[in-house]
Amino acid sequence: MAVDLRWRDAMAIWGARRVFTPVQKQAGWPEAMEPQHLAALQRPWDQGDNKGRSGCLALRDAITEACTTGQLECVALSVEPPERQQDDDVFRPIPMVADRWAIDAKPEWTEREFLGGTLRTQRRVPQQPQRSPSAQTARLEYRIGAQAFAAWLTAQQLEPSPHVFAWFAVRGVAWPPASADTKAGEDSPFPLSDFPALVAYRKANTKGEGGSKKGPSWAIGNQIDVGKAELARRMAAGVMESEALNAMGRELGIGGAAPRTPLKKALFSDRKRSPPVKVASPLPGVVQVRSGRKTA
Numbered sequence: 436m437a438v439d440l441r442w443r444d445a446m447a448i449w450g451a452r453r454v455f456t457p458v459q460k461q462a463g464w465p466e467a468m469e470p471q472h473l474a475a476l477q478r479p480w481d482q483g484d485n486k487g488r489s490g491c492l493a494l495r496d497a498i499t500e501a502c503t504t505g506q507l508e509c510v511a512l513s514v515e516p517p518e519r520q521q522d523d524d525v526f527r528p529i530p531m532v533a534d535r536w537a538i539d540a541k542p543e544w545t546e547r548e549f550l551g552g553t554l555r556t557q558r559r560v561p562q563q564p565q566r567s568p569s570a571q572t573a574r575l576e577y578r579i580g581a582q583a584f585a586a587w588l589t590a591q592q593l594e595p596s597p598h599v600f601a602w603f604a605v606r607g608v609a610w611p612p613a614s615a616d617t618k619a620g621e622d623s624p625f626p627l628s629d630f631p632a633l634v635a636y637r638k639a640n641t642k643g644e645g646g647s648k649k650g651p652s653w654a655i656g657n658q659i660d661v662g663k664a665e666l667a668r669r670m671a672a673g674v675m676e677s678e679a680l681n682a683m684g685r686e687l688g689i690g691g692a693a694p695r696t697p698l699k700k701a702l703f704s705d706r707k708r709s710p711p712v713k714v715a716s717p718l719p720g721v722v723q724v725r726s727g728r729k730t731a
Contacts, residue, residue: 445601448479449481449482450475450480451472455472466581467510467578467579470499498587506587508586509580511576512577581602582612592650592653638688653701665683669683680694680695684697684698
């Protein structure tokens with residue numbers, strides 16, 4: 436596969452250069468990657484960025500664990516580590532006692548001047564240790580395809596980095612996956628018509644109990660648009676933003692004392708600092724904003 440500019444940009448990352456081999460760098464976008472490759476592209480870090488490196492290593496371990504437990508579809512390959520090359524040109528003085536070195540069956544004596552005298556040394560070779568069975572020495576390497584990694588990111592409610600997104604585009608994988616949360620043969624529930632439909636969809640696709648609950652990604656379909664529209668409707672009716680978010684969060688099944696916090700993060704994570712959203716107020720002379728009321 437020809438190397439394109441997006442691949443060269445990815446290989447310019449300090450963390451990525453350390454995990455891809457020269458052959459892999461030359462080959463371009465691969466069909467499948469290993470956990471350390473995906474982690475380096477998903478969470479890029481530069482030299483001296485200890486925090487970024489720690490985050491990358493944590494993601495690598497999480498991807499590996501997901502492969503081990505079967506949560507992430509992958510191909511596991513048993514790879515035998517390469518044999519270590521022994522140095523045949525090892526010259527050592529003959530010791531007085533037995534050691535781990537074996538005298539060569541066909542000795543070759545070498546004489547050289549040493550401290551005014553002649554030192555005779557014999558070529559000696561290290562004893563070859565017995566290799567363990569392949570089942571004990573081999574290690575597993577995981578190969579993860581673009582479609583499988585896209586599904587895993589969706590389940591983790593994570594967005595792909597620009598480099599991973601470029602990989603998806605090269606491999607023909609759509610983001611978000613169209614069938615990530617819909618069963619085969621069933622019609623897609625999107626677009627959702629209203630907030631009750633959003634509540635029904637998220638409750639039907641939320642797995643786990645208590646603190647381990649995990650719902651579908653908010654990036655799928657028009658969930659964010661429906662949530663924002665419902666928030667604006669309740670604020671227009673005179674409800675404070677915090678109260679409206681708390682009520683919506685409870686209806687959506689979000690636990691905790693303040694469900695507004697994760698819900699607000701899900702709805703507005705694409706904006707860092709947005710100006711207050713002004714909405715129409717039923718009271719004359721009052722302009723309502725997200726953080727409360729302000730007299731016009």
